[in-house]
Amino acid sequence: MSQELLIQNGSVVYAPVTQDEIVWTTERKGSPGKLEFKVLKDDIIKFEEGNPVSFKVDGNKVFYGFVFTKDREKDQIIKVTTYDQLRYLKNKSSYVYTNKRADELVKMIANDFLLNVGTLENTNYKIAKKSESNQALFDIILNALDETIQYKKEMYVLYDDFGKICLKNLERMKVGIIIDEETAQNYNYKSSIDTDTYNKVKLVYDNEKTGKREVYIAQDTNNMNKWGVLQYFDTIDEETNGAVKAKSLLNLYNQKTRSLEIKKAIGDIRVRGGSLIIVNLDLGDVKLQHFMLVEKAKHTFKNRRTFYGFDIKRSRFYNAIRRGKWQVL
Numbered sequence: 001m002s003q004e005l006l007i008q009n010g011s012v013v014y015a016p017v018t019q020d021e022i023v024w025t026t027e028r029k030g031s032p033g034k035l036e037f038k039v040l041k042d043d044i045i046k047f048e049e050g051n052p053v054s055f056k057v058d059g060n061k062v063f064y065g066f067v068f069t070k071d072r073e074k075d076q077i078i079k080v081t082t083y084d085q086l087r088y089l090k091n092k093s094s095y096v097y098t099n100k101r102a103d104e105l106v107k108m109i110a111n112d113f114l115l116n117v118g119t120l121e122n123t124n125y126k127i128a129k130k131s132e133s134n135q136a137l138f139d140i141i142l143n144a145l146d147e148t149i150q151y152k153k154e155m156y157v158l159y160d161d162f163g164k165i166c167l168k169n170l171e172r173m174k175v176g177i178i179i180d181e182e183t184a185q186n187y188n189y190k191s192s193i194d195t196d197t198y199n200k201v202k203l204v205y206d207n208e209k210t211g212k213r214e215v216y217i218a219q220d221t222n223n224m225n226k227w228g229v230l231q232y233f234d235t236i237d238e239e240t241n242g243a244v245k246a247k248s249l250l251n252l253y254n255q256k257t258r259s260l261e262i263k264k265a266i267g268d269i270r271v272r273g274g275s276l277i278i279v280n281l282d283l284g285d286v287k288l289q290h291f292m293l294v295e296k297a298k299h300t301f302k303n304r305r306t307f308y309g310f311d312i313k314r315s316r317f318y319n320a321i322r323r324g325k326w327q328v329l
Contacts, residue, residue, distance in 0.1 A: 002302060004023050004056040007067070009047045016045055019077055021302040022055065024063055026159065026273035028295050029145075030138050032086035033160055033272075035063045041076040047179065053082045054162075062269055083158035084256040085125035096131045099328050102144040102156065103167050109137055118164030121172075125152045128239055145213070150248050157274035174291065175270045179262055180280040188262040189283045193258050198232035198253040199223035201246045205236050216242030218250040252261055260292070 005022065007014045019038040026033045034057055039045065047067060055063040069081040091113065097105065103120040105127075110117045125148045132140045141158060149155055155170040199221040207214055216236075224230075234248060246285055260279070271277060276291040 002058055004054075006054045007045075009048045012046075014045050014047060017042075021300050022302070024055070024299040026297050028157065028273040029142055030113075030294065032089070033063060033065065033084040033275075035065060035082045038078065038079050040075050041072065041078050046180065049142045053080075057269055060269060061162040064160075066322045085163065085165055086158070086160050088113055088115060089141065092134055092136050093140070094133045094135070097127070097138055099126050099131045100130075100144075101126050102141065102148050105144050106141055106158065106165065106167055109141065113137070116164050118161050118166045120165075120167045121156065121169055123148050123152070123156055123167070124154065133305055136302065150245065150252075152210050159272065159274055164301045170274070170293070171274065173274050174191065174276040175268065175277075177268050177271070177278055178278045179265060187281070188261040188263070189259070191258045193227050196253060196257050197227075198230045198250070199227060200229055201253070202231060202233045203236050203240075203249075204233075205238065205240070205242060207238070214242065216246040218243075218246040220254050221249065223254060232273045258296075260288075267299055267301075271299075 003022070005018060009015060009166065016039040018280050019040060021065075022035065022037045026037050034101055035053065049067050049070065051067045053063070053065055053067060054061075063082075063084065065082045065084040065087070067080060067082050068087065069079075070081040070150070071081070089109075093109075093112075095105075095109075096283065097108070100108070102123040102125070106120055107117060109115075121144075127144055127147055135143075145156055157170060157173055158165070160166070201217065203214075203216040204315050205214045207218070232253060236245065254263065260283070271294060272295050275294045275297070277294060279292045280288065281288045281289045
């Protein structure tokens with residue numbers, strides 16, 4: 001396996017000799033891709049924060065980003081942390097927009113902040129009106145994608161593809177590999193009702209015209225008797241159909257969360273946060289033979305080999321898309 005790590009400082013491009021391992025981490029949402037490595041400081045190499053960094057494996061493009069942190073100790077080994085373009089979505093801003101799709105919003109924000117874009121798939125749902133004040137750009141985009149999920153039952157993944165921001169339907173993020181007892185050295189499986197599980201949804205709207213509070217409730221009494229009352233509460237505006245949204249949220253959250261962490265599987269650089277991979281494992285209370293969503297992927301390149309570990313789950317969003325209903329494994 002050949003690796004090519006390049007750092008560009010002005011017109012000079014360096015190919016440093018790295019120490020130990022190179023680690024590439026991606027997450028499905030809310031975080032930029034990250035590449036971490038160590039180089040030996042000598043009399044030749046010279047680079048600084050903001051310099052572009054590219055990383056290829058066997059000629060395949062893996063990462064393109066920028067130096068954000070240099071951490072040096074007495075032995076002159078510099079630990080370098082780099083991020084892809086999505087790092088700039090941590091900037092805060094305010095936007096008011098009407099009748100825009102999520103992909104159009106991404107393009108608008110990218111143009112405003114001088115970011116390069118690649119494939120932005122049509123999300124097929126126009127948001128009537130949205131006001132975002134002093135919010136991280138990540139949150140502004142994710143809010144639009146969340147609304148798209150609620151109304152279209154379609155999930156989209158935002159990621160950086162070697163220097164270009166892309167937005168793709170989850171169905172086109174499938175990777176043709178299988179994780180089973182042989183390919184995963186170890187795993188950790190967890191089921192819970194402690195986080196993101198609600199069996200009662202309560203939405204309220206304070207109607208200024210009538211002076212009354214409108215309340216919309218959707219609930220599952222069977223699960224309330226089984227788990228106790230786990231309530232989701234939020235306020236809505238006059239543009240929102242409270243009854244429809246309450247039912248959608250109940251369908252979404254009225255189930256256990258299940259997560260699976262795979263450790264030290266043989267590496268495949270096609271797998272990233274947001275990918276769909278086939279998992280074939282017997283976990284005791286559930287047997288998995290399905291596509292599962294990668295929430296976080298961590299690739300470790302060492303001694304010309306690559307291993308990775310990742311957190312995956314049977315996405316409640318993806319399950320709904322495929323089966324036309326919300327269903328727990």
